[in-house]
Amino acid sequence: MQWKIRMLLAQQIVNGLSIGLNYALIALGLTLVFGVLHVINFGHGQVVMIGALAALYAAELLNLPYVLTLPVAAAAAGLLGVVLHLAAVRPVVRRRDGHQDVLLTTFAAGLLIHEAVLASRGPAPARFDGIPGVLHVGPLMLTNQRLFIIIVAGLTLLALLYLIRMTRFGNELRALAENEFAARAVGIDTGKVILVTFAMSAAIGGLGGALLAPLSAFSPNIGQGALMTAFVIVVAAGLGSVWGTVAFAALYGILESVLSLTFDQGMASATVSGLMLLILIARPNGLFGKA
Numbered sequence: 001m002q003w004k005i006r007m008l009l010a011q012q013i014v015n016g017l018s019i020g021l022n023y024a025l026i027a028l029g030l031t032l033v034f035g036v037l038h039v040i041n042f043g044h045g046q047v048v049m050i051g052a053l054a055a056l057y058a059a060e061l062l063n064l065p066y067v068l069t070l071p072v073a074a075a076a077a078g079l080l081g082v083v084l085h086l087a088a089v090r091p092v093v094r095r096r097d098g099h100q101d102v103l104l105t106t107f108a109a110g111l112l113i114h115e116a117v118l119a120s121r122g123p124a125p126a127r128f129d130g131i132p133g134v135l136h137v138g139p140l141m142l143t144n145q146r147l148f149i150i151i152v153a154g155l156t157l158l159a160l161l162y163l164i165r166m167t168r169f170g171n172e173l174r175a176l177a178e179n180e181f182a183a184r185a186v187g188i189d190t191g192k193v194i195l196v197t198f199a200m201s202a203a204i205g206g207l208g209g210a211l212l213a214p215l216s217a218f219s220p221n222i223g224q225g226a227l228m229t230a231f232v233i234v235v236a237a238g239l240g241s242v243w244g245t246v247a248f249a250a251l252y253g254i255l256e257s258v259l260s261l262t263f264d265q266g267m268a269s270a271t272v273s274g275l276m277l278l279i280l281i282a283r284p285n286g287l288f289g290k291a
Contacts, residue, residue, distance in 0.1 A: 008261065011141065013254050013257065014140060016258060018150050021253070025208030027230035027245050028205075030044055030231065031239070032204075035242070041106045042227070043107065044201075044205055044227055047081055051073040051077035051208070051210050052218050052223075053117065054072050054077070055072060055213065056128050056218050059129075066214070073207055073209065073210035077206020081203065114220060126219070127218075128217060131214075173197060175188060238285055
């Protein structure tokens with residue numbers, strides 16, 4: 001009996017790691033934008049949804065295999081990120097209360113996107129097939145889609161690490177996040193860095209949406225739940241902490257999966273969010289945030 005419990009627990013940890021890394025991709029979009037502009041993009045959930053929708057259309061209309069729909073999803077979401085920045089962020093962020101205004105403008109833009117998709121497709125969920133098959137590792141079982149999520153998320157995070165730490169753009173990004181005035185003084189084109197960051201964060205979020213959709217089916221509401229989960233993760237980890245976000249996302253997914261053995265999915269998510277709230281009470285700047 002104890003062996004069965006241990007195997008069941010191990011199975012849930014593996015499943016939770018896959019969904020946690022998927023959450024990490026989505027949450028990083030919020031973290032990167034906050035790190036540069038110190039604002040929360042409340043339209044990010046709809047960017048995730050558009051990424052999933054673009055992948056779905058690429059599969060349905062172009063008959064592309066699932067793997068080839070992922071670049072389409074990232075490109076569509078990245079383009080939407082540029083549009084959101086130009087239309088909803090840049091015109092207001094430099095105002096006296098610009099950071100508060102961005103919350104409203106990005107929320108309004110996200111609402112428009114959601115309603116447009118809802119009106120065109122309707123609320124019914126659409127089945128979206130990912131990578132078929134199941135991998136057996138001893139007594140553990142992992143669907144190929146979940147394994148694919150772990151691989152893609154891991155490679156994406158490594159690529160992001162390289163970009164931030166080893167490239168000129170990464171140096172400019174870190175300089176801007178530290179002090180925008182000083183970055184301008186040394187000749188960094190801060191407008192370009194911000195625009196590219198918005199596009200990059202949206203592309204990563206759209207990729208996360210395309211990876212998430214086969215696990216739950218596509219729905220116009222897929223981005224709303226993703227945004228709330230991502231927001232909880234980045235706040236508990238510490239706003240602007242990239243690697244704290246990744247660690248917390250993995251932990252969130254594992255705890256959610258393990259608790260689903262006892263509770264239903266909604267109660268498991270609520271319980272994990274409650275644990276994150278306790279962390280914020282103890283450390284208001286997040287576990288990895290600066291005190």
